Amino acid sequence: MANNSSNGSQQATTKPPPLPSPLRNSKFFQSNMRILVTGGAGFIGSHLVDRLMENEKNEVIVVDNFFTGSKDNLKKWIGHPRFELIRHDVTETLLVEVDQIYHLACPASPIFYKYNPVKTIKTNVIGTLNMLGLAKRVGARILLTSTSEVYGDPLVHPQPESYWGNVNPIGVRSCYDEGKRVAETLMFDYHRQHGIEIRIARIFNTYGPRMNIDDGRVVSNFIAQAIRDEPLTVQLPGTQTRSFCYVSDMVDGLIRLMEGEHTGPINIGNPGEFTMLELAETVKALINPNVEIKTVENTPDDPRQRKPDITKAKELLGWEPKIKLREGLPLMEEDFRQRLGVAEKK
Numbered sequence: 637m638a639n640n641s642s643n644g645s646q647q648a649t650t651k652p653p654p655l656p657s658p659l660r661n662s663k664f665f666q667s668n669m670r671i672l673v674t675g676g677a678g679f680i681g682s683h684l685v686d687r688l689m690e691n692e693k694n695e696v697i698v699v700d701n702f703f704t705g706s707k708d709n710l711k712k713w714i715g716h717p718r719f720e721l722i723r724h725d726v727t728e729t730l731l732v733e734v735d736q737i738y739h740l741a742c743p744a745s746p747i748f749y750k751y752n753p754v755k756t757i758k759t760n761v762i763g764t765l766n767m768l769g770l771a772k773r774v775g776a777r778i779l780l781t782s783t784s785e786v787y788g789d790p791l792v793h794p795q796p797e798s799y800w801g802n803v804n805p806i807g808v809r810s811c812y813d814e815g816k817r818v819a820e821t822l823m824f825d826y827h828r829q830h831g832i833e834i835r836i837a838r839i840f841n842t843y844g845p846r847m848n849i850d851d852g853r854v855v856s857n858f859i860a861q862a863i864r865d866e867p868l869t870v871q872l873p874g875t876q877t878r879s880f881c882y883v884s885d886m887v888d889g890l891i892r893l894m895e896g897e898h899t900g901p902i903n904i905g906n907p908g909e910f911t912m913l914e915l916a917e918t919v920k921a922l923i924n925p926n927v928e929i930k931t932v933e934n935t936p937d938d939p940r941q942r943k944p945d946i947t948k949a950k951e952l953l954g955w956e957p958k959i960k961l962r963e964g965l966p967l968m969e970e971d972f973r974q975r976l977g978v979a980e981k982k
């Protein structure tokens with residue numbers, strides 16, 4: 637198991653991880669890998685499932701409570717012999733036999749994670765604890781999708797993984813950012829104490845087809861607004877920055893991390909950085925040059941800047957994003973137009 641001097645994993649006990657499920661050696665076990673994806677009915681999760689299902693040696697089990705995800709995102713796999721969908725909440729224990737766990741279950745849009753903050757923190761803490769317990773019992777490798785929000789309102793720019801962040805522990809975003817920080821702690825404690833094989837991805841803002849139209853995140857808001865001819869709502873001051881990664885690049889990074897030798901945490905994101913005003917101007921230029929841009933109130937503790945340092949991902953995973961924002965936005969526009977039923981004006 638790989639060590640990483642900055643995260644203390646060199647202190648891992650010598651205890652070997654539990655043996656993989658005996659099912660792996662059973663006469664009737666045809667797949668090489670049975671993979672659990674929690675939150676697999678959501679935006680990133682469903683794209684990840686598509687990629688995992690392309691490999692005929694993989695069986696995929698999705699568990700999801702459909703809080704922000706939808707069966708629609710998985711419709712092409714429902715009924716497939718290598719695929720199973722289970723309605724399940726990760727805050728409850730789960731008994732399945734798997735070899736790998738991609739643990740994504742958690743609402744990601746600020747509007748949704750703030751809707752029921754106690755549930756969000758339970759999902760992050762109890763949900764991750766349950767998935768680690770499962771990983772321990774069956775000897776599975778587990779990957780957590782953590783977030784750039786663990787850096788809070790960062791005072792170091794761009795953010796390397798060694799930065800410990802600037803997070804408000806009692807703010808309205810804490811259920812999510814502190815929740816993910818505890819989830820990372822649990823991952824490393826299970827790794828050091830029980831020898832579980834862990835992987836942690838710190839995902840930066842990701843966009844692409846299949847985001848909920850009413851997801852509330854900035855890229856989906858601006859694209860839906862531009863298509864509907866409604867003003868683009870730039871939250872004040874508009875100079876705050878984000879770095880946007882296209883979903884196919886993200887999925888590629890997550891799979892490389894899972895398959896590689898490094899525990900992480902590793903930043904996965906696109907370092908191209910934009911102010912929200914620049915993003916609005918870009919969406920306007922690409923999708924609807926006549927649309928208005930208006931400023932609206934912001935919410936508390938909105939991070940003022942965010943950009944990943946992806947040196948580690950490049951060096952350790954051989955990964956870097958390929959799709960630029962100007963290439964990714966039209967792909968998302970196409971999907972949104974179809975779902976909104978609004979054709980492009982000629």
Ligand SMILES: NC(=O)c1ccc[n+]([C@@H]2O[C@H](COP(=O)([O-])OP(=O)(O)OC[C@H]3O[C@@H](n4cnc5c(N)ncnc54)[C@H](O)[C@@H]3O)[C@@H](O)[C@H]2O)c1
Pocket residue numbers: 674675676677678679680681699700701702703704705706724725726727739740741742743744745759763781782783784838839840841842843
């Ligand atoms: N998209 C991003 O920009 C981004 C950035 C950083 C981190 N992440 C992380 O990536 C993961 C996926 O994000 P996404 O953008 O696909 O969000 P999403 O909201 O589309 O997907 C989350 C999925 O988890 C499910 N879920 C939520 N709570 C659950 C629970 N208690 N039990 C079972 N299922 C539950 C939802 O129904 C949904 O299908 C999340 O863990 C998120 O924190 C995403």
Ligand SMILES: O=c1ccn([C@@H]2O[C@H](COP(=O)(O)OP(=O)(O)O[C@H]3OC[C@@H](O)[C@H](O)[C@H]3O)[C@@H](O)[C@H]2O)c(=O)[nH]1
Pocket residue numbers: 744745746783784785839840841842852853854855857858869870871872876878912934935938939
């Ligand atoms: O309509 C909008 C929505 C949002 N915004 C601004 O756009 C920026 C990005 O906001 P989003 O809601 O898309 O996402 P955030 O960057 O705040 O959080 C995200 O970050 C990383 C992930 O963990 C999550 O997916 C999500 O929490 C913020 O500065 C927000 O103020 C707008 O200007 N207009």
